[in-house]
Amino acid sequence: MTVGEMLVATVPMARTLNLEFLETTADRAVVRLPDQAEYHNHIGGPHAGAMFTLAESASGAIVIAAFGDQLSRAVPLAVKAEIGYKKLAKGVVTATATLGRPVAEVIAELDAGERPEFPVAIEIRREDGAVTGEMTVVWTLRPNA
DSSP, X not given: OOHHHHHHHHOHHHHHTTOEEEEEOSSOEEEEEOOOGGGXXXXXXXXXXXXXXXXXXXXXXXXXXXXXXXXXXXXXXXXXXXXXXXXXXXXXXXXXXXXXXXXXXXXXXXXXXXXXXXXXXXXXXXXXXXXXXXXXXXXXXXXXX
């Protein structure tokens, strides 16, 4: 099972929005939100909440891809998120997430008994390539009790 398939199976909101996980590696996650009228805003583009969920889902995908081998000893949790809407989004939008810290550095903190935090940066783009939003989600790996 791929990371995208696992997220669609276990995260109801990803299924609800019909998110498409195009790429899920420890280096990059790319997730697409299809153009669906039921998730539009008052001007006919994707609703801000749908774009937030798209970007947060992309961040979760890269976290699982990068740290999935740590799930037996720690649970990944979003700590905080900030999003900026830059341009009008219309049609299909795609979120691309990248890790803000090296995987080995985060795991070293976990090995040292710490609860590491790390940012994930996400860009949301229209089909013409224009950046419509930017988001940062800070994640942690909370050690299991």
